[in-house]
Amino acid sequence: MMMSETEKTNRKAPRLYSPYDAPMWESIEAGEMKLQRCPESGEFRYPPGPICPVSMSMEYEWVPISGKASIVSWTVFHRQYLPAYPAPHLVVAVRLEEGPIMVSYMDHAELGRIRLDAPVRLVYANHPDGYKVPKFTLDS
Numbered sequence: 001m002m003m004s005e006t007e008k009t010n011r012k013a014p015r016l017y018s019p020y021d022a023p024m025w026e027s028i029e030a031g032e033m034k035l036q037r038c039p040e041s042g043e044f045r046y047p048p049g050p051i052c053p054v055s056m057s058m059e060y061e062w063v064p065i066s067g068k069a070s071i072v073s074w075t076v077f078h079r080q081y082l083p084a085y086p087a088p089h090l091v092v093a094v095r096l097e098e099g100p101i102m103v104s105y106m107d108h109a110e111l112g113r114i115r116l117d118a119p120v121r122l123v124y125a126n127h128p129d130g131y132k133v134p135k136f137t138l139d140s
Contacts (some may be wrong), residue, residue, distance in 0.1 A: 122135075122140055
């Protein structure tokens with residue numbers, strides 16, 4: 001079901017969990033996800049944060065990621081929480097090629113084909129509520 005223009009206008013913006021999230025969500029909206037990287041240690045950070053856990057440096061830069069990853073774990077949520085996101089949800093934890101583990105989702109139709117360490121790639125989904133979100137798909 002598509003949302004009316006009134007519903008889209010009255011919707012809330014995505015909730016930022018820290019002051020460091022905004023550049024990441026802007027890069028997702030642009031279709032080129034970026035993560036923080038410490039110039040001193042070279043470590044990527046997800047979720048974004050104020051300090052590198054390796055070097056303790058407060059310096060960071062935003063760098064595009066490759067979008068390549070492998071599945072670490074998955075689960076299926078059978079409850080619908082928001083109108084634009086119907087159940088069931090196939091939620092995956094993936095290890096990005098750059099190192100961090102990210103939690104996102106995949107199309108439920110891929111459930112029967114996924115396995116540990118399966119290669120996946122990042123794609124973007126435009127949802128009826130107007131938001132672009134990252135998700136993964138099997139990289140056959």
